[in-house]
Amino acid sequence: MWIDTHCHLDFNPLKTNISSVINEARKNRVDAIIIPSIDLGNISRVIKLSDRYRECYYALGFHPMFLEKIDPHDLEILNKYIIKYNPVAIGEIGLDLFVRKDNLEVQEYYFSNQLQLAQTFNLPVIMHVRSAIDLVLKHLRRVKVRGGIAHAFNGSFQQAQQLINLGFKLGFGGAMTNPRATHLQNLAKSLPIESIVLETDAPDMPPYWLQDGAYNQPSEVARIGHFFSDLRGLNSLEFADIIRVNTMQALPRLAKLCT
Ligand SMILES: [Zn+2]
Numbered sequence: 001m002w003i004d005t006h007c008h009l010d011f012n013p014l015k016t017n018i019s020s021v022i023n024e025a026r027k028n029r030v031d032a033i034i035i036p037s038i039d040l041g042n043i044s045r046v047i048k049l050s051d052r053y054r055e056c057y058y059a060l061g062f063h064p065m066f067l068e069k070i071d072p073h074d075l076e077i078l079n080k081y082i083i084k085y086n087p088v089a090i091g092e093i094g095l096d097l098f099v100r101k102d103n104l105e106v107q108e109y110y111f112s113n114q115l116q117l118a119q120t121f122n123l124p125v126i127m128h129v130r131s132a133i134d135l136v137l138k139h140l141r142r143v144k145v146r147g148g149i150a151h152a153f154n155g156s157f158q159q160a161q162q163l164i165n166l167g168f169k170l171g172f173g174g175a176m177t178n179p180r181a182t183h184l185q186n187l188a189k190s191l192p193i194e195s196i197v198l199e200t201d202a203p204d205m206p207p208y209w210l211q212d213g214a215y216n217q218p219s220e221v222a223r224i225g226h227f228f229s230d231l232r233g234l235n236s237l238e239f240a241d242i243i244r245v246n247t248m249q250a251l252p253r254l255a256k257l258c259t
Contacts, residue, residue, distance in 0.1 A: 001029040001240050002225050003247045004218040005171055006092075006126065006151045006199035009035045009056065010045040013215050014203050022053050024219035031055050032258060033218045034251070036092035036126050038063035040074055047085055057254055059091035059126045061114055064107045065099055075113050082121055088253045089148055090118040091126025095139075098130040108139070115143040124148030124251055127168075133159045140166050149197055149250050152205065154184060157191075164195045169250040171199040174207035174216060177227050188231050197247050198224055 004025075008014070014021050025033065035046040036059040043060060050056040060081055062070050082090070093114040095107050118125045125148040129136045133155040140163075147167025152175065153160065160170055170191065176184035188196070202216040207224060210216060229239035248255035 001031060002221050003032040003198065003244060004030055004200050004221040005034050005149055005197045005247055007033050007035055007202045007218050009033060009049055010042055011203055014217060021217045024217060025055065028219040028222035030218050030221055032057060032254065034059060034088060037061060038092060039066045039069050040077060041069065043081060057088050057257060059089040060085065060087040061091045061093040062110050063092045064094050064096045064111065064128055067103065067106055067110055070110065079117060082117065088251045089124045089126045090114055092128050093125055094128035095132035095136055096128060096130040097132045112139055112143060115139060115145055118145045119143055122146055126151055137162050147250060151199060152201055157187065160187060160191055164192065169195055169197045169246055171197050172228060173199040173201050173224055174205040174220065177208040177224065179208065185231060188228055193232065193242055194246055196243060197250060198228065198243055200224065
C-alpha cells in the first residue's frame, strides 16, 4: 500500500535491526522501499538488501555530501554498475550548499556528470537539494532528464512548480510533521496532489511524534501518509492509491518490478 521513496536502510541503527525494521514495515503495509546509494562503498550493500528483502529496490549514484571518497574514474565504474544492476533511478545525486559551499565546483562536476548518465540510460533521478534549488534547476535545464524525485523538498511554490514542469515529483516526509513547519505544511496542502510522493529519509529526519528516542524507519511512512491525507482532508486509502500512481510515474522501472 505505502511506498517509502527514500530510505538509507544500510545505515545504522536500521542495518543492525534489519529484521525488526522489515517486519515493522510489513505490519504497516509498506510494500516498497527505495534505497539510494551514496558512494561506491555502499553500492554492494544496497543491492544485497534488495536481493534479500522483496520490498527493497535501489537507486545508484554518488551523494553530494560524500564526494571526498569519489574520483572521476568512479563515474565509469558507476556507468558499468548501472548496466549490470538496472537501478530504478540514478541517486542519490544533487547539490548541498547548506553543509559546505567550498567544494561547489566538485559537487557540480559530479551532479552534472550523473545527470548525463541519467540521460544516457533514460533513467529518473533521485535528488538531494539543500540551499541550492535554483542552481539545480539550472543544471536540469542544461541536461534534460526524464524527471524523478526531489527528495525532502523545502523550497518555494515557484521552485516547486519549476521542478514539476521538468517532470519531477516532490518528496515529503517527517519534517512537515513538526507543528512549526508551517511552510512545508502549506506546500503539502496546496501543491498539485499528482506531484507528491512520500518518504522517511530514515534513519534521518524523524517525524515529530518520535521524541522518545525511537529511531525513524520505513514503517513511519504509513503514519506520514495519514498525516498528509489529514492535511489535505482526503481519505487515507484513496490518498495512498494516488501517491502510489505518482511514485510509479516517477520511477517507471519500479512499476514494472512491482507487478
Ligand atoms: Zn538520502
